[in-house]
Amino acid sequence: MSKSEEEYTQPIGLDVGTSRIVAARSADKRYRYESQLNAFLTLPYSKLADNLLQRENVFHEVHGSEIVVAGNDAERFAEVFHVETRRPMQNGILNPQEPHSLAVVRSIIGKLLGRATVEKQKVYFSVPAPVEGSETGIPYHQASISQILTELGFAPTPIAEGLAVVFGELGDANFSGIGISCGSGLCNVCLAVLSVPVISFSVPKAGDFIDNQAALVTGDLAIRLRIQKEKAFRLNGLCSDRVQNALTVYYQEMIVNLVKTLCNHISSAQKLPKLEQAIPLVLSGGTAMPHGFLDHFMTAMRANELPVKLSEVRISADPLNSTARGALMAALC
């Protein structure tokens, strides 16, 4: 935390994402973002290693016989030590298979937020919506993040990630429309009317699904595919490159699955509000970033029937910060 953050007493928006945790603060009608990768690696403890990491200002903690390097430094050191980073979260919630999950998320949130600077400083934090038909650990996840924030002195409030996108992107439409965050573990969707969520759900095929499936068919590591995807991938059809092709195939599958689930959910909603006007749909999250994503999304939409009229479909201008900004805007309302 910087000096100015120590003096910041206003509400904070926090996006607790599967691959990144982002804090949003407001300053002079502008937003400031700070993020850390939601990842870590462990090294065997030695006093020397601990001292050296401290001297290098590397974000780490000692847990018994292990040193846990977390956040952005984890990726840097994974390359140095040739080890794989681990992730405390999976599919939008704390990973039950990962014994370090809670401790790592606690230390990353602590690093980004510090302690509350005034009593009961507000923090709105994102939580995923349920995936249809699956038992979920969302209540445990939500209670755990809430407890971390309470221990730091904050007054925490959860907000569904799709609704946060509506808050962050659809102010001009009176917070009415469809917000979709295409993240790493999930795609979170919310149809809201005048800021009230009417339909919220999530879809389990997102960025990690693309990386893992493409890795299976190319024989590469998922992390390598992820790096290539983030660096240069464009959704513009098949070519002679097998990695590009594998990413394209699973990207298309993810988009078709998202659109089908969206149309099914809205079609089968029993209490669909009577919308007098067409509503906007906005796509955010890292997975919506590649060039060509919107075209493929529109093609899939044309092949399905959405029972509400859309006034526009667009990609967020700042897809990686949209959820945190929306959580902040909800906290400021």
Ligand SMILES: Nc1ncnc2c1ncn2[C@@H]1O[C@H](COP(=O)(O)OP(=O)(O)OP(=O)(O)O)[C@@H](O)[C@H]1O
């Ligand atoms: N430029 C890019 N092109 C393609 N994919 C990207 C790009 N940048 C990030 N991603 C992908 O976006 C995903 C991360 O997005 P985001 O930060 O919105 O997710 P998250 O909020 O951490 O996850 P979730 O919301 O599912 O919990 C990862 O799968 C990452 O590989």
Ligand SMILES: [Mg+2]
């Ligand atoms: Mg997200």
